[in-house]
Amino acid sequence: MPLLVMKFGGTSVGDAAAIRAVAAITEAQRAAWGQVALVVSAMSGVTDMLIRGATTAASGDQQTFRDVDRLLREKHAAALAELVPDESERTAISDQVFRLINEFSILCHSVAVLGELSPRAIDAISSLGERMSVRVVAAALRARGIPAEALDATGFVITTTHFGDARPLQDVTRERTRAQLLPLIERGIVPVVTGFIGATEQGMTTTLGRGGSDYSGAIIGAALDADEVDIYTDVDGVMTTDPRLAPDARVIPVLSYAEMGELAYFGAKVLHPRTIRPVVERGIPLRVRNTFNPSHPGTLVVQEVESNGQTVKAVTAIRNLSLITVEGRGMIGVPGVAARTFGAVASVGANVLMISQASSEQSICFVVPSNTVPQVTYALEHNLAMELARRDIDRIWARDDVAIITAVGAGMRDTPGVAARVFGALAESRINVIAIAQGSSECSISTVVAASDCDAAVRAVHRLTQG
Numbered sequence: 001m002p003l004l005v006m007k008f009g010g011t012s013v014g015d016a017a018a019i020r021a022v023a024a025i026t027e028a029q030r031a032a033w034g035q036v037a038l039v040v041s042a043m044s045g046v047t048d049m050l051i052r053g054a055t056t057a058a059s060g061d062q063q064t065f066r067d068v069d070r071l072l073r074e075k076h077a078a079a080l081a082e083l084v085p086d087e088s089e090r091t092a093i094s095d096q097v098f099r100l101i102n103e104f105s106i107l108c109h110s111v112a113v114l115g116e117l118s119p120r121a122i123d124a125i126s127s128l129g130e131r132m133s134v135r136v137v138a139a140a141l142r143a144r145g146i147p148a149e150a151l152d153a154t155g156f157v158i159t160t161t162h163f164g165d166a167r168p169l170q171d172v173t174r175e176r177t178r179a180q181l182l183p184l185i186e187r188g189i190v191p192v193v194t195g196f197i198g199a200t201e202q203g204m205t206t207t208l209g210r211g212g213s214d215y216s217g218a219i220i221g222a223a224l225d226a227d228e229v230d231i232y233t234d235v236d237g238v239m240t241t242d243p244r245l246a247p248d249a250r251v252i253p254v255l256s257y258a259e260m261g262e263l264a265y266f267g268a269k270v271l272h273p274r275t276i277r278p279v280v281e282r283g284i285p286l287r288v289r290n291t292f293n294p295s296h297p298g299t300l301v302v303q304e305v306e307s308n309g310q311t312v313k314a315v316t317a318i319r320n321l322s323l324i325t326v327e328g329r330g331m332i333g334v335p336g337v338a339a340r341t342f343g344a345v346a347s348v349g350a351n352v353l354m355i356s357q358a359s360s361e362q363s364i365c366f367v368v369p370s371n372t373v374p375q376v377t378y379a380l381e382h383n384l385a386m387e388l389a390r391r392d393i394d395r396i397w398a399r400d401d402v403a404i405i406t407a408v409g410a411g412m413r414d415t416p417g418v419a420a421r422v423f424g425a426l427a428e429s430r431i432n433v434i435a436i437a438q439g440s441s442e443c444s445i446s447t448v449v450a451a452s453d454c455d456a457a458v459r460a461v462h463r464l465t466q467g
């Protein structure tokens with residue numbers, strides 16, 4: 001029987017009305033597909049609240065996490081009151097949720113006493129939102145007559161120990177996910193699995209990075225060899241740009257994995273950047289759809305897309321970046337400078353989002369998140385001390401407050417002049433381009449602009465998607 005994995009994001013489970021919509025979609029899709037499994041985010045705002053409680057506790061504040069404790073109780077109790085009419089079931093579920101909230105306060109209290117918040121403690125605390133929401137959603141499905149069971153992914157999504165940014169270990173995850181979920185699915189029970197979280201082989205809770213429930217959906221879909229993975233969110237699909245930036249953004253009906261990968265990597269928040277990989281590997285179609293407009297077909301993401309003559313399909317932006325330049329005449333023809341430069345950046349764990357090298361070889365510049373600049377420049381000065389002393393490298397400097405604007409579309413590969421149109425559009429809006437790079441997949445062109453030009457640049461390039 002075909003299997004559909006559906007992931008529902010934070011707003012999709014944000015209150016009782018949203019969870020009712022989730023239950024209605026689950027019922028309809030279960031009838032259509034035969035078998036379904038759900039992956040669910042924390043209720044909207046909850047992960048932020050948990051993290052705020054933890055970070056304020058670390059600075060000795062004993063009040064904020066107590067306020068968060070109360071808000072969490074109210075939010076989940078209000079949803080349960082509307083969704084679960086049976087009193088004994090409602091009490092049982094709210095007991096489970098309240099136990100998790102107690103755990104939150106106990107953890108925050110320890111953080112406050114220690115005055116220290118380790119990455120491991122942040123993950124233990126921020127994982128609680130999903131552990132609460134799955135219990136509420138599963139109860140809501142049962143109240144509607146759909147057999148459902150809440151499951152913590154910590155039992156089967158087994159990850160590396162990179163707290164806050166963990167990756168699944170594919171083989172064990174596949175084996176355990178199948179062992180846990182398939183028997184339920186075969187009995188007609190809908191598993192409702194926590195997104196965002198996993199555990200190390202030793203059983204320590206990890207998270208997959210903010211927005212990581214999409215990734216969880218793909219990981220579980222791939223492990224189960226699902227026939228499709230649907231990401232349900234609060235917009236009709238993947239759009240030509242962030243609808244909050246350009247009200248005339250339109251839904252894109254079909255995208256290739258490569259295009260979607262570039263969009264997500266370069267900042268389209270609608271999908272976590274790692275989501276594509278697990279589904280590509282197994283050729284599983286991915287769909288992005290709207291919980292609040294379920295009759296809309298959304299965006300389908302597949303291997304090959306027939307060209308519709310549209311070269312620039314979408315535009316994205318990433319903010320809060322800095323451009324670091326390593327420059328010096330002595331770099332010409334000296335092998336290994338680039339390798340050591342990026343070695344230094346990697347040694348502090350900073351993420352290089354884009355690289356561009358001038359053809360004269362006199363400088364290398366690359367873009368990193370602004371909050372990593374102090375560590376990155378320190379590591380560079382340390383690793384390249386000899387070249388600096390010899391004046392082979394003249395200077396290493398950072399330009400803050402820049403943004404990357406990326407135009408995405410597979411048609412760029414075979415169409416000459418797309419880059420010229422992108423730069424033309426920016427020039428027309430009087431936007432100065434600081435640096436450029438073309439992705440190796442040749443389905444994106446990225447430009448670096450001043451942060452203050454970011455919104456105008458997005459709108460300027462967005463006009464090309466109408467062409």
Ligand code: ADP
Pocket residue numbers: 008009010011012041211232233234235237238239240241242243244267268269270271314
């Ligand atoms: P969820 O909680 O369902 O995971 P997110 O807030 O993480 O939802 O992602 C959905 C949001 O992504 C949309 O509400 C929209 O504002 C934003 N977004 C940014 N870029 C795009 C884009 N290109 N297409 C669609 N949505 C986008």
Ligand code: ASP
Pocket residue numbers: 009010041042047048129195196209210211212213214
């Ligand atoms: N709840 C997590 C977050 O807010 C994961 C997600 O929603 O995808 O980051």
Ligand code: MG
Pocket residue numbers: 009211214269270271272
């Ligand atoms: Mg999201």
